[in-house]
Amino acid sequence: MNQIDFITEIQKHEPKMFGLAISILKNRDLAKDGLQESAIKLWNQRDYFQKVKNKQAYCMQIIKNWCYDELKRKVNNHLRLQDDEEVEEGIGNEKDHVNDTYRRIKSLIEKLPSKQRLIIQLKDFEGLDFEEISNALKMEQGSVRVNLSRARKRLKEMYLEQENKIKMIQNEE
Numbered sequence: 001m002n003q004i005d006f007i008t009e010i011q012k013h014e015p016k017m018f019g020l021a022i023s024i025l026k027n028r029d030l031a032k033d034g035l036q037e038s039a040i041k042l043w044n045q046r047d048y049f050q051k052v053k054n055k056q057a058y059c060m061q062i063i064k065n066w067c068y069d070e071l072k073r074k075v076n077n078h079l080r081l082q083d084d085e086e087v088e089e090g091i092g093n094e095k096d097h098v099n100d101t102y103r104r105i106k107s108l109i110e111k112l113p114s115k116q117r118l119i120i121q122l123k124d125f126e127g128l129d130f131e132e133i134s135n136a137l138k139m140e141q142g143s144v145r146v147n148l149s150r151a152r153k154r155l156k157e158m159y160l161e162q163e164n165k166i167k168m169i170q171n172e173e
């Protein structure tokens with residue numbers, strides 16, 4: 001695999017790799033570092049990488065592993081990763097409501113177990129299909145479907161619980 005072919009292949013998968021890295025690390029700079037480190041690792045393995053059938057799943061596996069290794073390093077150093085993403089401030093009530101709902105759902109997703117959180121990220125935010133997710137996470141497709149269903153169900157339950165609490169507080173006022 002020559003350099004141009006390699007760069008072209010990596011650039012096809014970079015947006016999804018970056019999205020996955022941000023969803024795990026909650027930090028754009030670390031996610032960018034992860035992309036660079038993953039590209040270096042893939043370049044060093046380019047002979048093997050060229051033979052891989054599902055390059056996207058392989059790339060996702062590499063970045064996922066790097067992110068988890070990074071999290072372990074941060075935990076061991078007692079550093080807390082902070083989310084540096086900002087949701088654009090809304091103009092008008094409707095846009096504020098949409099942004100508020102987005103923030104609430106995002107925070108609820110963070111409360112899901114890591115496997116469910118990753119599957120929701122890959123399926124609903126990155127647009128991967130079940131086969132790609134199962135390859136990236138090294139899981140059976142059936143397990144991916146079950147985890148996604150459970151994650152969505154739990155997310156709905158948590159959202160409705162939050163809605164009920166908000167309504168109760170508003171009624172007390």
